[in-house]
Amino acid sequence: MAAKLSRKKRVKRRRLPFSTVRNRYLRWGLRIVVGFFMLTVVWVLALRFVNPPVTWLMVQRGFERQGEGKTWKITKDWLAYDALSDNLKRAAMAGEDARFTEHWGFDREAIVDAYQRNKTGGKLRGGSTISQQTAKNVFLWPGRSWVRKGFETYFTLLIELLWSKKRILEVYLNVVETGDGLYGAEAAAQYYYGKSAKSLTKRQAALLIAVLPNPRRWSPVKPTAFINRKANTIVRYMGHSRIP
Template identity: 75%
Template sequence: MGIKRTRKRKIKRKNRFIPTIRNKYLRWIMRAVVYFLAITIGCVILLRFINPPITFLMIQRGVERKSEGKDWKITKKWVKYSELSDNLKKAAVSGEDARFMEHWGFDRKAIADAYQRNKDGGKLRGGSTISQQTAKNVFLWPGRSWIRKGFETYFTALIELFWGKKRILDVYLNVIETGDGLYGAEAATQHYYGKSAQSLTKRQAALLIAVLPNPRRWSPVKPTAFINRKANLIVRYMGYSQVP
């Protein structure tokens, strides 16, 4: 009888111990989630008022240049939204995200079209909006993975909620990679055209946006036939584009 009672006590203690462990891990997980939300939301709100000083892509490109024996090069200059050419804003929307003013960060039609094209064996392409690209450029590391895509979705929703369209387009045009070691519209226009982004013509703005998928391979001042065709389409659609 004494042995049985001892076993029962041990079993009871063990059964009490298991929920204690579970509750402990659950508290850790909940605490981590709360900290993550507080830190990320705080950063997003902060960057609504403070311009991002650097991005992970800038750091990666700098490291790549150093590994190739080149100098670390990050050329950028932040320009206020009001000082950016309307031609550039309209070219960005026309070439990168035609429904920018209509969606809440995700263009379902563009995503569906991209999925169908990829499924049919066409050239692989994504359906990323300007909001998604901005979230990726500012808050995340370069690369492709489902984890990074999940974080991109999260940060896209946050900047749509806390920033609004004007701030999103402002940050996008000031941090995008526009050439080898060049970031933002102002650095690009100074380098390629020798003038400010405030005075870009429609054609110049369209060419600058047309090379964005691979600005280290293509140049707006030496456009290929493909880039010229793309720029022509952008100019055509600029007349219909709405910007904040």
């Protein structure tokens, strides 16, 4: 009798066929992918109309300041697209993404140029567009990895599809890090120039954009020779920038 019960238990515990297990995992995998897609589409659509209140970078910088014995500081003040100075919009395009209004999120020429320059050695240069930087700043965590780059590509495609170019540029200019604890053009303009980003001159706008690669190291009011040269170049090309 005990032997019969043992055989019955072994029959009940028999492993499922591989095809059944595979199909089960495939179904769960598909559900996860579809759920992620739906969630991110809703998220991106919501931020087309609602201004993002905070970003991962802002939170990280806040903790870094606390670790250095400083107070938590996030200074930002949102300006709508039409309120932002046209000088600032042109400076951003001239300094960061000259073909912003022409591409769909990725500037092939800039990527190829960056690749060729990086092959020669020296300091690495990126080919990120304003759209890519906006996707990175708003939706992703700071850092460098292939996984993060994949998500950046995905969110770049989404915002290009679901947002207007005006909205992308507006969000970029309002969330980008512009100094120690400063985020967005308005906070930077008030801090450095004592005026609103509504009324920046060409030179002031160019200097704000020129320091963006490392705004905690460089200052637009105390520009190095390098920053001055970069700002001069930005001013020179601002006239070619056709803002959206």
